[in-house]
Amino acid sequence: MIGQTLGGRYELLARIGGGGMALVYKAKDLVLGRFVAVKVLRQQFMHDEDFVRRFRREAQAAASLSHPNIVSIYDVGQDEDTHFIVMEYVDGNNLNEIIRERAPLQAEEAVRIASQICDALDHAHHNQIIHRDIKPHNILIGKNGRVKVTDFGIARAVTSSTITQTGSVVGSVHYFSPEHAKGVATGEKSDIYSLGIVLYQMLTGRLPFLGESPISVALKHLQEPFEEPRLVNPHIPQSVENVILKAMRKNPQERYASAKQMLDDLETSLQPQRLNEPRLHFPGDDDEEEERTLVIPALKPDMRMSGEETVARGEDGKRDAGFEEPKRRWVMPTVLSAVALVLVGILIWAVLALKGQLSPKDVQVPTVVGTKYEDAKAQLEQLGLNVVDPPPQKASDQYDVGVVMEQDKQDMSVKEGATITLTVSSGKELTPMPALTGSSYDDAVDQLKSLGMTEDRIVKKEEYSDSEEGTVLSQDPPANQGFDPEEATVTLTVSKGPETVKMPNLIGMTLEEAKAELLKNNLRLDEQKISYEPSYVTKGTIFKQFPAEQNETVQVGTAVQVWISNGYPAEAKEKTYNVTVSPAVEGTASTIRIVYSDARGQNIEYKTKKIQSTTTFPVTLVLAPDTEGEIKVYRDNQLVDTFPVPYEDVPAATEPDVPASTDPYADPGFGQDNPNGYPDGGQDNNQDNGR
Structure with a gap:
């Protein structure tokens, strides 16, 4: 779009940024003669009426903000299918670039930047506008040091249909507040939480929460504590760390009540009496859940007896006085029972002996975890065991691909022919490759780095295309294919623009x-x-x-x-002049060079020739109205004569007064000393070789 003029007024000069939803261009306001920044909605959203409507409404709402730390909105417009917002142009860098180059920043600089952001948020909140996407990418730092917050309210225009398409909201998950991550309504304190993360990142050079996926990062915002800033950078004053700790409380009620309150705390945080103040403490910091032990009550002594014994004995454990011993009628039944038991025992022994001869033998199952599947399978089959094939697979960071990581039976005896299930490692759990095609190269790199990739494993290949310079044309691995961010190499083919x-x-x-x-x-x-x-x-x-x-x-x-x-214009006048030149000394050779200027050009070379006697050269000039021709004669590189020829002095129709015998091509030796000579005016080489 570079070179295009939007709304008949804003000439796009160069692309200076962009994200998943829009591209930002430096432009010239042709009416007011000033530079502006023009944000242009990406083509894939141009026909989403709901999105466009919200986009325009939020931009108009942001235009109502007037503050020295907020990028001003000048205009909102549409040029055919192109929707755009015209904003104040800030000559400088965004905070993300500064953090990448210089973090950790000095406490004084970080507090100064955060204070100006706070001042901007306080103004916006008083006008019932919540930013919802505070992050370093949306903070501009001018060359004069002035901080400007941009993209006020634009994040609110994102619909459910665009969250997963552009990656712009997911890409900000590192700055989400816990309530934002839950998907509940966000307010002023959500912006304060995000600003706390920005201040944390400025002072430590890192983000408080990282994860393998946006979901895992969001869960950490909800559940996990972050590493305290002074443990990362001991040079941070305790008073400044206290500001971060309060701004980043998971419970919104424990954060600053307003951006103004946070601003007041920042402005005094570097005063000498506060630098070593005690660490901020919150009531819930030391609470731990009490472990509860289930106590099983002991049995009472009389409950340990059988039911009959409890009836037969009194409380003192002695027999009751009225109890009678039974008569000895038990002898015969006892003898018969003993004989039966012996016969049953013999029968059982015989069955077990026969079964031992017919049943499979026992096999001790060895542990094969950590062994390659093929080797483990061969070892178990050699012992007479069966192995499930193909084996189930499972991701593992501990075991290499194809290595047994689990077995359902190990270090135990089983019958020969038993089946053993071995679970084999499929390698590390892979992360789905994000869709990067169509985004800018810088945005693609940021997405990959947020997944844990290092920039040295991102290969950039450039080629000419009709796409805008810096646009990702293709990617390898392709979108949604699993890859390991810690080891994989990603190749991005990037447009160099049209050749x-x-x-x-x-x-x-x-x-x-x-x-x-x-x-x-x-x-x-x-x-x-x-x-x-x-x-x-x-x-x-x-x-x-x-x-x-x-x-x-x-x-x-x-x-x-x-x-x-197709020839000279009708008003052109043409005349041939006979120029007579003598050598410096008659009979001695002199080099004569003739140059002329007329409507065909200046200082056109006519001829260079050596003469020993007076010689006449016919020079033809073509003149245009209101111009003057000129003939210059050089002898031995010295200007000896100049003949001005005004247009008015040439008759409209004049026959050359040169005899036919003066045709230069009839002159013996013509063109030998000057093979490029043209008596009729020649070709305009725009040179004056003699001066």
Whole structure:
């Protein structure tokens, strides 16, 4: 879109940023003559009416904010299908670039930046506008040190259909408040939490919560404590750490009540009496859940007896006085029972003995965890055991691919022929590759780094394309394929923009010569726009070209328009002058050089020739109205004569007063000393070799 003018007013000069939803360009306001920043909605959202409506409404709401630390909104408009917002242009860098280059920042600088952001938030909150996307990317630092907060309210325009498409909201998950991560309504204290994270990042050079996926990061905001800033950077004053601790409380009620309250705390945090103040303590910091032990009550002594014994004995454990011993009627039944038990025992022994001969033998199952599956399978089968094949697989950070990580039976005896299930490692748990095609290269790198990749494993391949410069054209691995962010190499093919060449100079060429020259430079002649017009150049040669002059940069394949001379204009006057020149010394050779200027050009070389006697040279001039021709004569590199020829002095129709015998081609030796000489005016080489 560079070079395009939006709304007939804003000329886009260069791309200076962009995200998942929009691209930002530096532009020139042609009406007011000033530089502005123009945010242009990406094409995939241009026909989402709900999104566009919210986008415009929120931009108009942000335009109501007027504060020295908030980027001003100048205009909201639409040019055909293109929706755009015109904003104040800030000449500087965003805070994310500063953190990347210089973090950790000095406490004084970090507090100064955070204070200005607080002041901006306080103004916005008083106007019932919540930012919802405070992060370093949305904080601009001008070259004068002024902090400007941008994108007020734009995050609210994101619909459910765009959250997973663009990655712009997910990409901000590192700055989400816990209530934002829950998906509940967010308010002023959500912005305060995000600002606490920005201050943490400025002072430590790192984010408080990192994870393998946006979901894991969001869960950490909800559940896990962060490493305290002074443990990362001991040079942070305790008073400044206290500001971060309070701003980043998971319970919104424990945070600052307003941005103004946080601003007041920041402004006094570097006072000498506060630098070593006690660490801020919150009531719930030391609470731990009490472990409860389930106590099983002991049995009472009389409950340990059988039911019959409890009835038969009194409380003192003695028999009751009225108890009678039974008569001895038990002898015969006892004998018969003993015989039966012996017979049953013999029968059981016989069965067990027979079963021992017929049943499989016992096998001790060895532990094969940590062994390659093929080797483990062979070892178990050699012992007469069966192995489930193919084996179940499971991701593991501990075991390599193809290695047994679990077995359902180990270090125990089983019957020969038993089946053993071995679970095999499929390698590390892979992260789905995000969709990066169509995003800017910088945004793609930020997404990959947020997943744990290092920039040295991101390979950038550039190629020419019709897509905007810096746009990701393709990716490897492809989107949604699993990859290991800690080890994988990702290749991004990035657009270099359209291929360009330098425009050749076609002036003075014939049509066929121009076609050949354009073809050699991967350009083409616009056959529909070849114009023939009068001109003061040789008939049949090109005297004008478009769209660019010599050496200007144009895209490969550009169609070039040319203008070809069909002869001199009707008002042109042509006259031949006989110029007589003598050598410096008669009979001694002198080098004579004649140069002329007329409507065809300045200082055109006519002839250079050695003479020993007085010689006459016919010089033909072509003059245009309101111009003056001129003939200069040099002898031995010294200017000896100048003949001015005004247009008015030349009759409209004049026959040359030169005899036919003065035809230069009839002069013996003509062209031998000066093979490039042209008695009829020659070609305009725009040189004056004698001066």
